[in-house]
Amino acid sequence: MMGRVLSRWGIATRLLVISVLPASIMFLSVTATLYGLAQRDVRRDVAARGQLIATALAQSSQYGLVSGNTAYLRTTLRHMLGADPSIACIAITDPAGRPVVSDCQAVVPAEVESFEMPVRIEALPEVDQFESIPTPPREAAWRHVGSVRVTMSPAPIFESKRRALWVAFGLVLAAAVASCLIGLRLARRLRHTLASVMAALRDVRHGSFDVKLATDHEGELGELQRTIVQMAATLDASRHDLEQQVAIRTQQLQEAVDLARQADAEKRRLIVRSNALVEEERRRIALDLHDHLGAALISVRLQASALLARARACGDAEMQGDAARIAAAAQSVYATTRDIVKRLRPEVIDTLGLAGAVEELVRHADQVHPVARFTFRVAPGFPDVRGELAMPAYRVAQEALNNIAKHSDATMTEVTLSVLPETGHLRMVIHDNGRGFDAQSPHSTGIGLIGMRERVAAAGGELRITSAPGEGATVCVTLPLPAK
Numbered sequence: 430m431m432g433r434v435l436s437r438w439g440i441a442t443r444l445l446v447i448s449v450l451p452a453s454i455m456f457l458s459v460t461a462t463l464y465g466l467a468q469r470d471v472r473r474d475v476a477a478r479g480q481l482i483a484t485a486l487a488q489s490s491q492y493g494l495v496s497g498n499t500a501y502l503r504t505t506l507r508h509m510l511g512a513d514p515s516i517a518c519i520a521i522t523d524p525a526g527r528p529v530v531s532d533c534q535a536v537v538p539a540e541v542e543s544f545e546m547p548v549r550i551e552a553l554p555e556v557d558q559f560e561s562i563p564t565p566p567r568e569a570a571w572r573h574v575g576s577v578r579v580t581m582s583p584a585p586i587f588e589s590k591r592r593a594l595w596v597a598f599g600l601v602l603a604a605a606v607a608s609c610l611i612g613l614r615l616a617r618r619l620r621h622t623l624a625s626v627m628a629a630l631r632d633v634r635h636g637s638f639d640v641k642l643a644t645d646h647e648g649e650l651g652e653l654q655r656t657i658v659q660m661a662a663t664l665d666a667s668r669h670d671l672e673q674q675v676a677i678r679t680q681q682l683q684e685a686v687d688l689a690r691q692a693d694a695e696k697r698r699l700i701v702r703s704n705a706l707v708e709e710e711r712r713r714i715a716l717d718l719h720d721h722l723g724a725a726l727i728s729v730r731l732q733a734s735a736l737l738a739r740a741r742a743c744g745d746a747e748m749q750g751d752a753a754r755i756a757a758a759a760q761s762v763y764a765t766t767r768d769i770v771k772r773l774r775p776e777v778i779d780t781l782g783l784a785g786a787v788e789e790l791v792r793h794a795d796q797v798h799p800v801a802r803f804t805f806r807v808a809p810g811f812p813d814v815r816g817e818l819a820m821p822a823y824r825v826a827q828e829a830l831n832n833i834a835k836h837s838d839a840t841m842t843e844v845t846l847s848v849l850p851e852t853g854h855l856r857m858v859i860h861d862n863g864r865g866f867d868a869q870s871p872h873s874t875g876i877g878l879i880g881m882r883e884r885v886a887a888a889g890g891e892l893r894i895t896s897a898p899g900e901g902a903t904v905c906v907t908l909p910l911p912a913k
Contacts, residue, residue: 447616449609456605463597471587472542478515479544479581486577487546490521494548494575499530506532517541518580521548524573538582548575622650629657638665726766730759783819784811784846787826787857791844794830801840803830808847812910814855821888822857822908825881829859829904832877837863837902849907854890859904868896 486509493502506519510532517538520531549571629640640661642654737752777786788805795803814822826844833842839861847856878894881904885892889909896902 452605452608459601471583475581475583483544483546483579487548491550502530514585517582520578522576538584541580541582543580545578726763778819783814803842806845821884828877833861839863855908857906862901865896865900865902868894
């Protein structure tokens, strides 16, 4: 319990207790010991004095008791009471215990001790004067003639020793005060040293290693101060080395970051360039297919129609069948070519803009997949985005709808186009209620998603995919729009 209380005190309080408590305990212990010894000596003195006085009175009062001279006895008692104040009362009684004479002090203390001594006289032997033959002497016989009772009080004796006791108390108190003062002085010096040590440790904790401590002291405190100074110097050197290493590593890291940024910028430029080349190549192929192959297929279909007309005029059934099959094949190849052209270069982007092109994608997906519902919403005031600016968003929507149709098993899909009012960026959200996937897993990222991210990043936008197993998926695309 005492250790728990001391653990809550500060160093100053502990030093004060260490310096004052032993001296206080010593003062109380010595004072109690001196007082107890004085009490014991007083009681011993009272016992010895009372026994001696009772014995002396028993011997001196024999004549007075035998002769009945009470005046002599009373005078003797009065003189003894006046000579010794420690005698409280004296009483002399006859053999039957009846008081013969007694006397007491004017004030009888409460604490008294009685001593009683019998009064005896020697009985005279009987002598026959007519007997000529001597008889051998007999042992002396004693006759009880009364008793002496002396009542002693230790208060006067203790009072006589009180002065000496106070002197002893004063000396002990002076020694205790001197010990306390010496302890306080030593504690003050120790506290000053410990305060400087604590201040140095606080500076070290706060990162200031310029510690100023006296290192010429002897003993454990001097060793502690020298250790702290050496520790601070070591920490300062370590911090300096660490700062240099951090500066070097920071410079290297900055260079690596710059290189990574340059590489990323070059990669994005390459992606932009590659996308531009791909789109340009697609546009060229689409134009070639439309202009050359389409025209050729139209010519074949017209020639097949003319051949079919001549066959009908001639009534040649076999020629009619061949001409019809040629016309049907030409029409089928022409439709396939038109579909390829649309995929390579959607002409709706140039004619209807991004909103119309995405709406056409959603409508086509809704027609192809009758089980799933595909809906499209565009915010009022959505700008007319055409050409190359619309191509990244269109390709992301195309890839996302294809993935939903192939993998999600969704029954509801919604595509929303809007503009963020705070930044003016284009925002496209594609949400489905399919089975979803773990978007944080690296194994869930396919080539299509990677291509979507790279295409959006190359255009300076941001793509976020939110999904979890059983909770569907949400694709959010944000792309910058040119300033008006």
